Each structure stands twice: as C-alpha cells, then as structure tokens.
Amino acid sequence: MTPKLFIDGTWQAAARGGTIDVVDPATERVFRTCSAGTADDVDRAVTAAKRAGQGPWGRTTGRERAVVLCAIADAIEREKQALAELEVRDNGKPLAEALGDISDAAYCFNLYAAYAEELDARQGEAIAVPDDRFKTTVKYVPAGVAGLIVPWNYPLLMAAWKVAPALAAGCTLVLKPSEFTPLTALELARICEEAAVPPGVVNVVTGYGNDAGARLAAHPDVRKLAFTGSVPTGIAVATAAARDIKSVSLELGGKSPIVVFDDADLEQVVEWVMFGIFWNQGQVCSATSRLIVERGIAGRLIERLVEEARKITIGNGMDEGVLLGPLVSRSQYDKVLGYIEIGKQEARLASGGRRPPGFDAGYFLEPTIFTGVPPDARIWREEIFGPVLCVAEFGTEEEALTLANGSEFGLAAAVMTRDLERAARVADRFEAGVVWINCSQPNFLEPPWGGMKKSGVGRELGTWGLMNFLEPKQITNYLSPAPWGWYLKG
Incomplete structure (x- = not known):
C-alpha cells in the first residue's frame, strides 16, 4: 500500500x-x-x-x-x-x-x-x-x-x-x-x-x-x-x-578546510581527516573535503591516508563491519563520478575514483584522494558531496589561511597542531560558522550550527x-x- x-x-x-x-x-x-x-x-x-x-x-x-x-x-x-x-x-x-x-x-x-x-x-x-x-x-x-x-x-x-x-x-x-x-x-x-x-x-x-x-x-x-x-x-x-x-x-553547502601543521600527531591527523571526509560517504555539508597540509608532513600524511583509505570496508549498510555504504541515488552517484573525471584533468588521482571491484549494482564508490590540487580547480572550489578528498600543500601560516578562506563557502573549518596558541589564532581567522581544533565533525546539539557566506x-x-x-x-x-x-x- x-x-x-x-x-x-x-x-x-x-x-x-x-x-x-x-x-x-x-x-x-x-x-x-x-x-x-x-x-x-x-x-x-x-x-x-x-x-x-x-x-x-x-x-x-x-x-x-x-x-x-x-x-x-x-x-x-x-x-x-x-x-x-x-x-x-x-x-x-x-x-x-x-x-x-x-x-x-x-x-x-x-x-x-x-x-x-x-x-x-x-x-x-x-x-x-x-x-x-x-x-x-x-x-x-x-x-x-x-x-x-x-x-x-x-x-x-x-x-x-x-x-x-x-x-x-x-x-x-x-x-x-x-x-x-x-x-x-x-x-x-x-x-x-x-x-x-x-x-x-x-x-x-x-x-x-x-x-x-x-x-x-x-x-x-x-x-x-x-x-x-x-x-x-x-x-x-x-x-x-x-x-x-x-x-x-x-x-x-560547504567546502570545508582542514589545516594540518607539521607538528601535529600524524596518526591523529589520519583518523580525523578520514572521519571528516568519508563519514556518511562524504555526504555531509560540513565535510572537511579540502586538506591543507604543511609541506614538512605532506608526503607521509598522504601515504598514510592512501594506505588507510584502501582498507575501508565498502558494502551494503546492513552488513556487519561496513564503514562506507553507497551514495544515496543515481543522480548523486553520476554527479560525483563526473567530478572525479574533472579532477583527473586538474590534479593527481592518488587513490580510488571508481566503482569497487565485485559490485555490479548499487551506487558504490571507492574513497577517493586527489593530491596537488590547485586553488582554481573545480574539485577544490565546488561542493562534490561524496567521498572525495582534495589535498593542497602550504609553506606558511598565512598561506594556509589564504587557501582555507579562499572559498565562497564558510560552514566549517578545522585546524590540527600541537601549538595551542597557533590553533587559537588560526581558529579566530577562519571564515566559518563552526571551527574544530584537533578534530573534525564532532557535533553537539547545544551550540549554534550554521555558516557564513554562501x-x-x-x-x-x-x-x-x-x-x-x-x-x-x-x-x-x-x-x-x-x-x-x-x-x-x-
């Protein structure tokens, strides 16, 4: 009925x-x-x-x-x-x-x-x-x-x-x-x-x-x-x-940055970056989909992210142990795949970007990581709303903030560093309604939620x-x- x-x-x-x-x-x-x-x-x-x-x-x-x-x-x-x-x-x-x-x-x-x-x-x-x-x-x-x-x-x-x-x-x-x-x-x-x-x-x-x-x-x-x-x-x-x-x-919408300084704990960064973009198949308005990482830690971090992304269990959400389910619809699946094809022309595909082997049906997609993404790339500027992480590197704090704030969106932003004074300084300068320090995506119902700009x-x-x-x-x-x-x- x-x-x-x-x-x-x-x-x-x-x-x-x-x-x-x-x-x-x-x-x-x-x-x-x-x-x-x-x-x-x-x-x-x-x-x-x-x-x-x-x-x-x-x-x-x-x-x-x-x-x-x-x-x-x-x-x-x-x-x-x-x-x-x-x-x-x-x-x-x-x-x-x-x-x-x-x-x-x-x-x-x-x-x-x-x-x-x-x-x-x-x-x-x-x-x-x-x-x-x-x-x-x-x-x-x-x-x-x-x-x-x-x-x-x-x-x-x-x-x-x-x-x-x-x-x-x-x-x-x-x-x-x-x-x-x-x-x-x-x-x-x-x-x-x-x-x-x-x-x-x-x-x-x-x-x-x-x-x-x-x-x-x-x-x-x-x-x-x-x-x-x-x-x-x-x-x-x-x-x-x-x-x-x-x-x-x-x-x-959102295109939220996560800024990582080279003094941050590498394994904690891996965990929070992964959670920030692959939770709920990346279909999160506040997903920290732009990773802005200091050059001193960039190579090791990207290597670890690719390694861990390939371990994520993909499948039907009803199956035990699944961490990444399908995207919500055919239209959303096609949209994300379209962005991945654009990304291949704009940056380096480090991992994922395709239907996982063994899945003939369902809107399944491997967790995807692009590196060397320029700030004028569409995959950097536009909201993809899928499990797609874009990575760019920086040399100075000012450069990191320019990359982070150089967006028409301003929902959320995250910073990871052991230097709490620097963390507070960067948090104050983020153009975002929600800011996380040494984490990404924790959400409580008591504080205000919402964004700036678009x-x-x-x-x-x-x-x-x-x-x-x-x-x-x-x-x-x-x-x-x-x-x-x-x-x-x-």
Whole structure:
C-alpha cells in the first residue's frame, strides 16, 4: 500500500494520485512507493496548520509542549532499531551510523523539551530602560506556520533539528522531506499522531521539490521557512521568502578546510581527516573535503591516508563491519563520478575514483584522494558531496589561511597542531560558522550550527534554533499616574 500524506491529523491520499519510487541505493531496486504530494496538498496542509495555530495549541505553555516533545523522543528511542534499518534502506548509510542518527534525533526532542520549559520562565522578563516611568517586558510568541524542507543525507535527524524547536516554540508546521528519503519522515508523523499531537500541528507532505517544495516556500500563510540543502535551491527558497517578507533560515553547502601543521600527531591527523571526509560517504555539508597540509608532513600524511583509505570496508549498510555504504541515488552517484573525471584533468588521482571491484549494482564508490590540487580547480572550489578528498600543500601560516578562506563557502573549518596558541589564532581567522581544533565533525546539539557566506543564513540548534521559531514582542507600560504631557513640551 502506498503511504499517504499526513495532513490535519489524518492520512490522506495525494490530490493528483502521483507516486514516488523509493530506491535502495545498495541494490538500485525500488522497495517502497510513496505519495507524491503537489501544491494542492501543500495548500491543504498549510490551511490545517494555520487553523491549528489559532486553536488551543497556540495557547499552550512551554511545559505542556515539553510533555509532547518527550513523548516523541521516547517513541523514537523505543523504535530506534526499526527506524535505523529503514534509514539504511532509504539512504544507504551503514547501520551503526543510522543508529547513532536516530539516537541523536531522540535527544534533540528531549533537549527542546527542556528549552520549552525554560521558555516559560522567560515570558514577561523585564528589560531595563532609562526612564522609570515606564516598565518594559518581553514575551516570546510563536512565529506562526513553519515550512520545513529537509535533505536526504540525515533524513530523520535533520527533520528533528527543525521539528523539535518549532514545536517547542509553539509553532505549527508542514514538513517536506527529500523525495529520495521520505520514509522516516512519515514514521515521525505516525509517532506524532500516537503522541497525541493535536490535528494540524504537524503535517508531512512527501513530494518533489519543484512542486511541493516550491509551493511550501511560496505559500503566503507560511511565516517561517527553514531549509537545509543546496545553494541553488536555497536561493530559490530565499527568493520566495522575500516576496512575503517571511523569516528564513538556510543551512546550505560547504567546502570545508582542514589545516594540518607539521607538528601535529600524524596518526591523529589520519583518523580525523578520514572521519571528516568519508563519514556518511562524504555526504555531509560540513565535510572537511579540502586538506591543507604543511609541506614538512605532506608526503607521509598522504601515504598514510592512501594506505588507510584502501582498507575501508565498502558494502551494503546492513552488513556487519561496513564503514562506507553507497551514495544515496543515481543522480548523486553520476554527479560525483563526473567530478572525479574533472579532477583527473586538474590534479593527481592518488587513490580510488571508481566503482569497487565485485559490485555490479548499487551506487558504490571507492574513497577517493586527489593530491596537488590547485586553488582554481573545480574539485577544490565546488561542493562534490561524496567521498572525495582534495589535498593542497602550504609553506606558511598565512598561506594556509589564504587557501582555507579562499572559498565562497564558510560552514566549517578545522585546524590540527600541537601549538595551542597557533590553533587559537588560526581558529579566530577562519571564515566559518563552526571551527574544530584537533578534530573534525564532532557535533553537539547545544551550540549554534550554521555558516557564513554562501553556506547559509541564521543558526540552528541550541537556544539559537528555538529563537528561529519565536517572535519577541515588546510590551511597554506607562506607570506614572500623571499624564505624560508630551504636547506641552517645548
């Protein structure tokens, strides 16, 4: 049976009856079919969300919303194994990674439950003003209907990053997952239904970006847009938001550098560089895909990276011991292979760059390393979003920073050195929203997440993520019993 759309607390068929084939990237076979929602379905979902926001949900306290968020978290944790296995078939990532993602999604709902409770204490907080005849307070009100558009690389986790703070703030929402990985978003809708989330508060519309996604971004009753994905689509979302002056947050692409000085511990560098680019098949917006290494250590480091890359176990994400699964889709696979062919003309292919032997089906690709990559190369400048590492060498700290910051992206950056003063100095000069010292890719849900330049607008996670879905309202009260008499002045 084709899963339906979740609108206004009920499971409804797509208005035009279209479907989406969900493909297992390890086998290239269709294993599920979903409804393809269109603009008509988005309109119904937004109408339901707007009505729900004007109802009792819009008047709930943070404590009341926290109960719902905790119930969702408990259900996700309880169903972790099944959700992770579904994510593996949907996305291709190894099961161990998927299990971690699902646990993080549950943690995210619990974290925002705590923030929702804390929000109650902040309501009506006093703001000091320089005239004691007035008392000014601030209340935090929900931003309104939120349109949430999430990517395919972390399907449930990226949904949690947006759904949890939206609910904590008291918003209602329409979630549009990627057409490549829609299944766990539908499971989240079921979990919300079972957690007694009121009808219309959470709506999930599966569909294609150029139809359902475009309508969600342009709908006049959507007051907040939160999008994670590519720069071109982010530009389209921001353009649609500008027409109605919607609040918008964008988490877009990256081409993040990892700068390695020759005093760094070689084996630690190998571990963090490998993790930074090959985790999740390199399909990570913050992947440290540009290795900028000091010449004194470059030869030994490249040799060790090639050696370890060739040891990585590739296979179906459901198989034990697999570290690198398939890419998510045929289109993504072809895109990455296209960049590899470009890279062969621009730099030296040191390792990988092909389908691994023995794999006749599935979107599998060997971990790939290019060396001697010039700063004007396309593989250096453009986001590949696959297991492809580009290496360049430097002689001075200033040269390293020029290479690191010479990008239109600014999501993340890493530096590895034993000299902590130098590490702090370089970290301060990175043009990036997230900086790592002597590591790459650790991500916690409490600090802010987001980038500079073309990597996005605004910040997610932590209390910054909650504020994305709130509108601060100033209330100023005149306390003096006497008239102000402004018309008598002068």
